[in-house]
Amino acid sequence: MSTLFYLSSLVAIVATLMVITRYHPIHALLYLVVSFLAVAMIFLSLGAPFVAVLEVIIYAGAIMVLFIFVVMMLNLDKDTALQEKQWLRPRVWVGPALLTLVLLLEIGVLLVRGDLPALQLAVVTPRQVALSLYGEYLIAVELAGFLLMAGIVGAAHIGKHKKESLHRFLREETDAHEASAGDAREVHTGDGEGIPEKERKTWQL
Amino acid sequence: MNELQFQALLPFIVLAAASILVILSIAFGRSHTFIQVAGFGMMCLVVLAMWLVRDALPREIAPLLVVDGLGALFTGLIIFSVLVIGLLSFIYFEEREENPKEYYILLFLATLGSAVLTISRHFISLFIGLELLSVSLYALIAYLRTRNNAVEAGMKYLMLAALSSAFLLFGMALIYLETGSMEFTGIARGLPSSGTPILFIMGMGFLLVAIGFKLALAPFHLWAADVYQGAPSPVTVFIATVSKTGVFAVLLRFAQAVHLQQYPAAMTIVVVISVASMIVGNLLALQQQNIKRLLAYSSIAHFGYLLVAFLPGDAAGAEAGFFYLLAYSITLLSAFGVITLLSTRQEDAGDLSGYRGLFWRDPVMGAVLAVALLSLAGIPLTAGFLGKFLVLGAGIGRQLWVPVIVLVLTSVIGLYFYLRVISTLFEKMPPAPARARPLHPFFYYATYAVLILLMGLSFWLGTFPRPAIREIEALLNIRLL
Numbered sequence: 001m002s003t004l005f006y007l008s009s010l011v012a013i014v015a016t017l018m019v020i021t022r023y024h025p026i027h028a029l030l031y032l033v034v035s036f037l038a039v040a041m042i043f044l045s046l047g048a049p050f051v052a053v054l055e056v057i058i059y060a061g062a063i064m065v066l067f068i069f070v071v072m073m074l075n076l077d078k079d080t081a082l083q084e085k086q087w088l089r090p091r092v093w094v095g096p097a098l099l100t101l102v103l104l105l106e107i108g109v110l111l112v113r114g115d116l117p118a119l120q121l122a123v124v125t126p127r128q129v130a131l132s133l134y135g136e137y138l139i140a141v142e143l144a145g146f147l148l149m150a151g152i153v154g155a156a157h158i159g160k161h162k163k164e165s166l167h168r169f170l171r172e173e174t175d176a177h178e179a180s181a182g183d184a185r186e187v188h189t190g191d192g193e194g195i196p197e198k199e200r201k202t203w204q205l
Numbered sequence: 206m207n208e209l210q211f212q213a214l215l216p217f218i219v220l221a222a223a224s225i226l227v228i229l230s231i232a233f234g235r236s237h238t239f240i241q242v243a244g245f246g247m248m249c250l251v252v253l254a255m256w257l258v259r260d261a262l263p264r265e266i267a268p269l270l271v272v273d274g275l276g277a278l279f280t281g282l283i284i285f286s287v288l289v290i291g292l293l294s295f296i297y298f299e300e301r302e303e304n305p306k307e308y309y310i311l312l313f314l315a316t317l318g319s320a321v322l323t324i325s326r327h328f329i330s331l332f333i334g335l336e337l338l339s340v341s342l343y344a345l346i347a348y349l350r351t352r353n354n355a356v357e358a359g360m361k362y363l364m365l366a367a368l369s370s371a372f373l374l375f376g377m378a379l380i381y382l383e384t385g386s387m388e389f390t391g392i393a394r395g396l397p398s399s400g401t402p403i404l405f406i407m408g409m410g411f412l413l414v415a416i417g418f419k420l421a422l423a424p425f426h427l428w429a430a431d432v433y434q435g436a437p438s439p440v441t442v443f444i445a446t447v448s449k450t451g452v453f454a455v456l457l458r459f460a461q462a463v464h465l466q467q468y469p470a471a472m473t474i475v476v477v478i479s480v481a482s483m484i485v486g487n488l489l490a491l492q493q494q495n496i497k498r499l500l501a502y503s504s505i506a507h508f509g510y511l512l513v514a515f516l517p518g519d520a521a522g523a524e525a526g527f528f529y530l531l532a533y534s535i536t537l538l539s540a541f542g543v544i545t546l547l548s549t550r551q552e553d554a555g556d557l558s559g560y561r562g563l564f565w566r567d568p569v570m571g572a573v574l575a576v577a578l579l580s581l582a583g584i585p586l587t588a589g590f591l592g593k594f595l596v597l598g599a600g601i602g603r604q605l606w607v608p609v610i611v612l613v614l615t616s617v618i619g620l621y622f623y624l625r626v627i628s629t630l631f632e633k634m635p636p637a638p639a640r641a642r643p644l645h646p647f648f649y650y651a652t653y654a655v656l657i658l659l660m661g662l663s664f665w666l667g668t669f670p671r672p673a674i675r676e677i678e679a680l681l682n683i684r685l686l
Contacts, residue, residue: 138206139269143321143333146221150314150337153228154344157307158359 004106005045011099012038018095025071029064030096036060037103044110047121050129206266213264213272216254216280217320223247224313231306241295241648244309248288255281263685268388269330274683275523276324279454282531283323286446287316289538292655293545294439295648300550301437302349311348315341315443319451326462328377328387331455335373335419338448339366345443346436352552358435365428369418376411379404389462396463401470409471412459413478419452420508421501423481430489433501438553441497442541445504446534453508453530457515457523466518475512479608482509483615490622495555499622500540503581506619507533513612514596517603520681525595527677532580532588532666539659540577543570546652557626562634571630573656580663582623583616588666595674 015035022028040055072084133141206214226247230240255277263273291312298305318337325331343366347359381387383404384395396402414425421429433441465471486506493499511533514526547554547563547570554560564571580589593616600609643649666673 136268137329139266140329140333142221143330143337146224146314146317147333147337147340149224149228150311150318150341150344153307153310153314154340157304157311157344158347158350160304 001045004109005042008038008041008045008103008106011102012042015096015099026068027092029067029071030093031099033060033064034096034099034103036064037100041103041106047123050124050126209261210264210266212258212261214266214270215258216251217317217324219247219251219254220284220313220317220320223251224310224317227306227309227313231310237295237299237305240306240309241291244291244313245288247313248284248291251284252281255284262683265326265685269327270321270324271326271685272324273685274680275454275458277683278527278677278680279323279450279530280320282527282534283316283319283447283450286443286450286534286538287312289542289655289659290439290443290447292648292652293442293542296643296645296652297437297439297545297548298348299648300644308345308348311341311345312443315345316447319447322451323454323458325455326389326458328381331459332370332373332377334451334455335415336370338451339370342366342440342444342448345440346432348440349437352435354435355437356435358432361428361435362432365418369415369425372411372418373415376408376413376415379408379411383408389459393463401468406468406470409465409468410474413471413474416452416456417478420449421505422478422508422512423485423505424478426482426485426505429505430498430501433504434495434497434555438497438541438545438548441500442537445500445537445541449504449508450530450534453511453515453526457526460515460518461523464518466516472516475516476605476608479509479512479516480611482506482512483608483611484509487615487618487622491618493622494557496544496557496560496626497553497555499557499626500537503619503623504537506615507581509615510593510596510612513600513605513608516605516608517599519599519603520678521595521602522599523681524674524677525592525599527681528595528666528670528674529592531673532592532663535659535663535666536577536580536587536589539573539656539663540581542652542656542659543574543577546570546649546656557629560626560629561632562630564630565634569653569657573660575627575630576660576663578623578627580667582620586664586667588663588670591667591670 012035015031015038018031019028019035022031036055036059040052040060043049043052043055223244226243227240230243235243258272259277262277263271265271291309294305294308294312298308302308315338318334318339318341321330321334321337325334339362343359343363346362347356349355377387380392383402384392386392386395396405417423417425418428432444436444460466482505486502486504486509490499490502490506493502507529511526511529514522514529516522544554547559560574563574576587580587583589583593593612597609597612600612
């Protein structure tokens with residue numbers, strides 16, 4: 001069991017180092033997922049199966065998927081579609097895949113040989129976690145709720161857009177109008193280049 | 206939780222309810238004025254609740270919190286500061302931001318975080334309180350998101366606060382490794398009775414990094430000037446008073462619980478940080494032309510002085526420390542009150558040239574700012590002088606000669622730049638720009654009245670401190686042991 005612990009610790013360290021040295025957010029996020037999985041494995045080997053499961057479901061699952069969604073949704077046009085294809089070349093995903101393979105092998109070993117000598121640790125069951133969270137640490141749970149509220153209110157305020165920019169196509173239109181007021185010959189700029197005025201209007205609708 | 210514990214927690218529950226009340230008022234489309242008045246009322250309710258539960262103290266809410274005299278005292282100071290900050294905020298945000306209402310949610314949540322710090326006796330409540338404070342502050346600092354300065358300041362604070370949280374957690378983990386407990390009293394029991402517990406001292410070092418960041422002490426002070434300058438003025442004064450009060454309270458409680466003073470290694474770290482803060486803060490402030498940056502550097506120095514009161518670790522030290530914080534909070538609240546009133550829609554009144562001849566333009570504001578600066582410099586008759594006097598007394602009582610001598614010498618340097626600002630206030634008046642009529646006369650004059658009140662309070666604490674000190678002493682004695 002301790003071999004598994006050190007192996008997954010190594011995976012976690014390597015993956016985290018890769019996270020902070022990648023230039024591209026998507027590459028960093030892929031390694032971050034691996035890092036979370038490795039940390040889950042560490043928790044499992046230390047006798048905390050419940051935290052391990054939470055680590056996978058919440059961090060590697062929900063939060064990372066949200067991150068990747070946001071990065072993918074930010075700029076939607078043909079260029080980025082092409083770019084996204086480039087991101088997923090084998091050179092990019094083979095590193096995280098190898099590291100995950102190590103973790104998978106560890107799980108395999110655990111499944112095949114369930115009688116490994118355990119580390120000298122008490123196993124914390126979900127029941128114990130629930131009892132302490134909703135028993136003596138109840139105030140901490142409630143304060144964590146307020147912490148989330150602070151985060152949400154703050155993010156909502158900082159991220160709020162002004163009301164006039166309803167949609168990016170509409171804003172482009174106003175930009176184009178301003179440009180045409182300045183110079184009548186160059187009406188179309190940016191994405192709408194080469195599209196007749198009438199067709200462009202319908203496209204915007 | 207039984208009834209008595211619930212009763213002891215009542216002020217904090219009311220404080221938490223204040224932020225919910227603000228959210229509900231926003232949801233029902235209430236005006237900014239309504240929220241301001243409701244928030245003020247809630248803070249008054251908190252004070253009332255504290256008054257009601259004073260006989261139920263001290264009370265332990267195991268394992269996380271303990272409401273005792275120290276917690277009540279520091280929470281009282283926090284609520285007092287927030288009452289004034291709330292008033293300053295109305296004019297400031299009403300004229301500058303299209304939705305000023307969410308500000309109050311964040312303000313009250315940050316206050317709650319700070320108040321939780323003052324009563325925590327466990328690493329978990331310490332960490333959650335600190336995070337509640339920091340997360341609210343990220344958004345508060347960058348609240349005026351159209352200003353580049355504000356966003357930059359928020360970003361800087363975010364990065365450094367996140368880093369310091371990592372240090373804090375690592376320090377806690379090391380201490381837990383050594384002692385097997387996260388409760389302050391449990392840590393004290395878990396420490397070996399003889400010898401130097403290496404892991405504990407290392408963990409303590411990491412903890413001091415995080416706390417040094419929050420208090421803007423010397424090697425960790427780099428964020429202070431930029432954040433003070435970039436943040437909206439009411440938020441700046443919140444960082445300078447409320448957040449630092451909470452962090453200092455928890456530091457004091459932790460040190461008392463584990464008897465930190467018996468570990469020479471840990472105390473050496475504190476002495477070095479304290480001396481470095483006093484020197485660095487005063488030297489950097491010398492040539493400042495921006496009053497918000499100047500107050501930032503002076504706050505670095507002042508928390509260096511405050512650590513001198515922390516060093517002895519006895520009753521006199523705690524008393525001096527609280528009195529010093531009280532004097533400092535009153536002073537900064539009045540100084541930033543003047544800055545807030547003088548700020549224009551476009552930018553905060555930071556540049557020193559804007560203060561030339563302020564006394565002749567507006568004698569009341571000039572006088573308030575001059576008294577605040579004199580109090581910061583530690584001139585007799587003001588609260589700042591007495592605070593410094595008590596701190597020196599506590600230091601000399603334990604023969605801490607090095608920090609005490611540095612304190613006296615750096616105070617002399619400090620005198621130079623405070624007097625430079627004061628002389629600017631009294632310079633010949635330039636042709637005064639026509640003052641626009643205040644947009645919100647009621648709140649404008651209310652702020653004015655509060656500033657005069659704060660000035661009076663500063664004089665009162667400076668000339669007739671006996672009742673206040675006696676009260677502080679009595680409250681600090683209400684504790685479990």
